[in-house]
Amino acid sequence: MSKIEKRFLRSGKVKDVYDVxxxxxxxxxxxxxxxxxxxxxxxxxxxxxxxCRLAAHCFANCEDNGIETHMIDVPAPNEMLAKKLFLIPIEVIGRNYVYGSYWKRYQRGEVQLPEGTDRVLAAKLSEPLIEFTTKFETKDKPLTEQEVISRGWLGTPEIDQIKKITLQLNELMLKDAEKAGFILADFKLEFGIDEEGKIILADEAETPDGCRFWDASKYQPNKIQESFDKQIVRDYLEKVKGWDKNQPAPGTKLTEPILPKKIINKTSQRYIQAYERLTGRKF
Ligand SMILES: Nc1ncnc2c1ncn2[C@@H]1O[C@H](COP(=O)(O)OP(=O)(O)OP(=O)(O)O)[C@@H](O)[C@H]1O
Ligand SMILES: [Mg+2]
Known part of the structure; x- marks a missing residue:
């Protein structure tokens, strides 16, 4: 850990947050x-x-392309010093393929597919889609632009700016994904507002935790795709007896280690491979 003087604030699912x-x-x-x-x-x-290193790679790329991010420094390989922001309480979802919750909503007739998109699972969208969801609710719920405005979080100009940045960042990430042999199916972004009222990209981006990457060489529409992240763990847990029949409530912490060493190592290798493929650098 770096020697930066800090005060512990809170633990998220993945990150520990400190006040500096x-x-x-x-x-x-x-x-x-x-x-x-x-x-x-x-x-x-x-x-x-x-x-952390993937987010730093993405944020550096953003700054080179005129997208402001919260990153100030990376004092250790797993630490990011960032600008404190007022976090906009929505998640911004970018989609290049029809998958996950969007597919389910499409099947229920709740959303449309843009003209020119095949009506099958994992089809490529004829144009990228951007959506907003709630952030601080147990289950993230889609929000219309009108709802975002009426909750007083953003006005139309800010919404337009966020959509513009999201599309621009999508292009940057698509370039990396293409070089890596990945398909970037969809991704999540978070934005904050600084003291001058500027909209700034926050949290993390281009990581396997916030993006759905598929191996381009294995892609087949109309099928469930294997995503390049913790799939190994998910698949293992599906097979563990009792797990899927008796799923603990969301947010539950499991105190007993349950994963075999082999699964842990394979998953670790997968994350490292994602870094190497996306950045073109050795880990
Ligand atoms: N620049 C920033 N200023 C303030 N808060 C931020 C900033 N960047 C990210 N955050 C917030 O810090 C937390 C990071 O921790 P982590 O990602 O582990 O949380 P999490 O459990 O995923 O929670 P969440 O569902 O809120 O993302 C998130 O709540 C994120 O929204
Ligand atoms: Mg998070």
């Missing part, structure tokens, strides 16, 4: 992992570093 000064926060990316909405007792070695 009036303007700065320190995020320590841990090796914690959740699956099926449950925090696991097992840790995935190097996962924190992978997430």
């Amino acid at each position: 000064s009036k303007e700065e926060l320190l995020f320590v990316f841990t090796d914690r992992l959740s699956s099926h909405d449950v925090m696991l007792a097992d840790k995935i070695p190097q996962k924190g570093q992978v997430l």
Whole structure:
């Protein structure tokens, strides 16, 4: 851990957050992992570093391309010093493929697919979609732009700016994904507002925790895709007796380690591989 003087504020699912000064926060990316909405007792070695270094890679790329981010410095491989922001309480979802909750909502007739998009699971969208969801509710709920405005969180100009940044960042991440042999199916972003009222990209970006990456060589529409992250753990847990029949409530912490060493190591390797493929650098 870096020697920066800091005061512990809170632990999120993955990051520990510290107060450094009036303007700065320190995020320590841990090796914690959740699956099926449950925090696991097992840790995935190097996962924190992978997430932090990937986010730093993405943020540096953003700054080079005129997108302001909260990153100030990376004092240790799993630590990010960041500008303290008023966090906008929504999650911004970018989608290039029809998958996950969007597919389910489409099947229920709640959302449309843009013209020119195949009506099958995992189809490529004819154009990227941007959506907003709630952030501080147990289950993230989609929000219309009108709801975002009427809750007093943002006005139309800010919404337009966030959509513009999201599309621009999508292009940057798509370039990395293409070089890596990945498909960037969808992703989540968080934004904050600084003291001058400027909208700034916050939290993390281009990480396997916040993006759904698929292996381009294995992609087949109309099928469930394997995502390049904690899939190994998810698949293992599906097979563990009692787990899927008796799923603990969301947010539950499992205190007993349950993952075999082999699964842990394979998952760790997968995160490292994602870093190497996306950045083109050795871990
Ligand atoms: N620049 C920033 N200023 C203030 N808060 C931030 C900033 N960047 C990120 N955050 C918040 O810090 C927390 C990071 O921790 P972590 O990602 O582990 O949380 P989490 O459990 O995923 O919670 P959440 O669901 O809120 O993301 C998040 O709540 C995130 O929204
Ligand atoms: Mg988070």
